[in-house]
Amino acid sequence: MRTQRYKEIESTHKYIKENYKKYDEKIAIITDKQTGGIGTKGRNWYTGTNKNIAISILYKPKYEISKLDGLTIKIAQKIKKLIYDEYKIQLQIKEPNDLILNNKKICGILTEVNTIGNEINYLIISIGFNVNETEFPKEVQDIATSLKKEYSKDFDKEILIEKIIEELENII
Secondary structure: OEEEEEEEEOOHHHHHHHHHHHOOOOEEEEEEEEOOOEOHHHOEOOOOOOOOEEEEEEEOOOOEHHHHOOHHHHHHHHHHHHHHHHHOOOOEEEOOOEEEEOOEEEEEEEEEEEEEOOEEEEEEEEEEEOOOOOOOOOOOOOOEOOHHHHHOOOOOHHHHHHHHHHHHHHHO
């Protein structure tokens, strides 16, 4: 899969949504920092600076929308299994789109599909995963965590990005 990386961008999800026509194939937009990251229901998603994963992937699958039933939960299950397989860390799924560690949010998944009739025009899968962040804004510090905050060591976010993309490819 082709990737485009940015040091800073407003939102990987917004970028793809505004520019999907420029891409004929799937692409992953990855950034070190989002200045206006979004979550579900238009909420803000904090990314930090080069410590966390902020990725959005554009797909243009050629099948009916019904094939996407349960997609967000499938993604959450794959990420949960990935983290367990890699680090023996057990995450919990808070349906439909959050992963929780020690009763705090560590990962959010945002899926958006655009259709023409029953056919999919495009699909955006966005994932925010708190990897090495230790300080969160006041408004989320009691409800957010990261792998580093919980385990007091650095984790390789680049390996996680590769493995997340790989897992998404297996689902789509």
